[in-house]
Amino acid sequence: MNLTEYLDRKRNLLPDYRKHCHVCNRPESVCLCRLIQPFDTRTRFVILMHPKEARKQKCGTGRLCHLVLKNSRLLVGVDFTQDSEVSALIDDPDYTSVLLFPAPQAVNLSQDGYRSLTGRHGKLQIFVVDGTWSLAGKILRLSENLRALPAVSFTPRQPSNFQFKKQPRAECLSTLESIHLLLELGQEQGVEVAGSHIEQFPEIFSRLVEIQLQGADGF
Template sequence: MNLQEYLDRKRSLSPVHREHCHVCDRSASVCLCHLIQPFDTRTRFVILMHPKEARKQKTGTGRLCHLALRNSRLHIGVDFTEDPAMRALIEDPEYTSVLLFPSPHAANLSQEGYQSLTTAPHGKLQIFIVDGTWPLAGKILRLSENLRTLPAVSFTPRQPSGYRFKKQPRADFLSTLESIQLLLELGREQGAEDPDVDIAQLPGIFERLVEIQLQSSATEPDGHPSPAGS
């Protein structure tokens, strides 16, 4: 084998380099940034992501929500008890802080919950959302004592999750993006969000994500799903 043949063979065996988008953290071929037009909300969403979820955030929606919502924060970690940034957010006097968690004692925001939580002196709501699989989210909540002290809120889903490639633990569970979309709808209907806030792009982003993942799964030779853009 001559040198040229050797080099040609080596190139054929080398992994294909794919450009990566460092904004949405996806391969350039499945980048979703062109669908995202950041917008303002009265409600502040604090998205808490487990490090394991952050590393495989190709089919998740937490990072996409953070890119779309100007009034949002994204924090990666497991135990936020002594986190100074988390303490500052919780103690922010402009906001009433709550935790989105389906506990039996949670205030249901689908039942005019926004109205009672956004009355004076705190006129705006700050919702902490744990983004990740149920076991990872459960670990964050077990370890983060400051999160467990927050009042819990929930909602009643209007339709099942559209996460067709990922089974939810319960029929009434939604992805982070679907949850935030519904919360913004409820806030707008109950006067806690500006009536002209445009949230129409969120379902479009979600539908494209699902479409990409389903296409990726269909092309896998073994028939098993693989993370889109990984």
């Protein structure tokens, strides 16, 4: 075997690194951007992502939510106590800030909770911690300003469709599924005006699950 044949054979053993979409951060062959139609909402969503979750490219749904929602922020960190941007968002007088967390004293938004919370400012700002339960727990343990926010929760209407990732409890949903349900509840209670735009969430999620089950998202 000559040198050229040897090098050609070695090249064939190298992994085939695929081009990535710089918007949805996925391989171009399974890019989800064609399904994403950004829209505005009265509710502002602040998605707080643990650095370990931010490094995932296969199944993270927090970034997809941020791409869809014009009125959203995506921040990466662990302890947000001294974070100037988070502090400024909490202090924004145009919004009532709450934390999505199933605490015992949480206001259940499925039970007309939107109306009870938006009376003062008219608009809700929901902080959503994106990550596994252990990563989310660490963020909340360290972030005193987040723990001080009123907690809100919801009652799931159906189990999560996260078929390739086991949820810790039957009532747990992915970030994308949670935000979709929150927008549905807001519309039903007359405080959200997103209309049919929110129906792209299940379409995006179904495609994400399909890609994962087909194994077409490997790196």
